[in-house]
């Protein structure tokens with residue numbers, strides 16, 4: 001049958017046997033018959049996949065990673081259940097086309113906050129809170145209040161509406177913004193912390209326990225990749241010098257600098273990254289507004 005979300009009015013189909021459903025567009029959980037919203041504490045279940053294997057497999061596809069990194073030794077895997085407040089926010093500036101609809105997650109603890117800031121949380125897949133998850137991993141209680149989190153979420157959305165207004169040349173003041181904020185509840189979100197050793201050195205990373213995506217992980221660069229970075233860097237300086245010499249013919253001494261300076265500037269990050277023995281990689285594309293399916 002087709003149901004209509006009581007919050008964002010999106011229509012979507014569900015099997016006839018279901019009595020409680022979650023809107024795939026804004027994340028609202030409601031009773032199908034009464035269309036009343038239910039519950040406000042949820043969790044995301046952990047997928048049945050080895051986080052260590054997912055991490056190493058992802059790293060093996062990264063530039064400059066050793067081919068045999070998949071055989072690295074996993075030292076530890078810790079599951080963290082982190083609290084995140086969710087809001088559905090609709091904001092529009094009166095008399096302007098500046099408008100924003102967002103499903104925003106605000107981390108409720110400072111632990112791992114940098115990992116979850118602007119994180120694209122999935123809308124689907126959450127379940128009603130179950131105390132048994134507290135024993136499955138390290139469980140964190142929220143440290144900030146719902147109100148504080150709501151303030152942060154609204155600020156984020158207002159910033160975007162202001163940017164949009166600036167682009168279209170409309171006058172922006174906060175009191176002209178029509179705000180519709182719907183609290184979606186507290187969600188405990190699973191993140192794996194994985195430590196491994198390769199060639200006697202220690203590395204670590206984080207894997208999303210719900211999607212299996214690698215949020216952030218470090219890996220060793222092969223000698224070859226480091227050497228290559230050095231060669232590219234030096235040749236960039238060489239090209240700069242060459243151009244400089246050509247320009248110098250026409251523009252005198254300043255032409256030489258004109259070629260050399262951009263050459264060195266361009267080469268510096270490459271040479272620099274080549275001198276480092278490790279790198280970080282991520283499978284996540286961050287945005288301020290989390291998950292959004294329509295505008």
Ligand SMILES: [Zn+2]
Nearest residue numbers: 005008023026
């Ligand atoms: Zn909805």
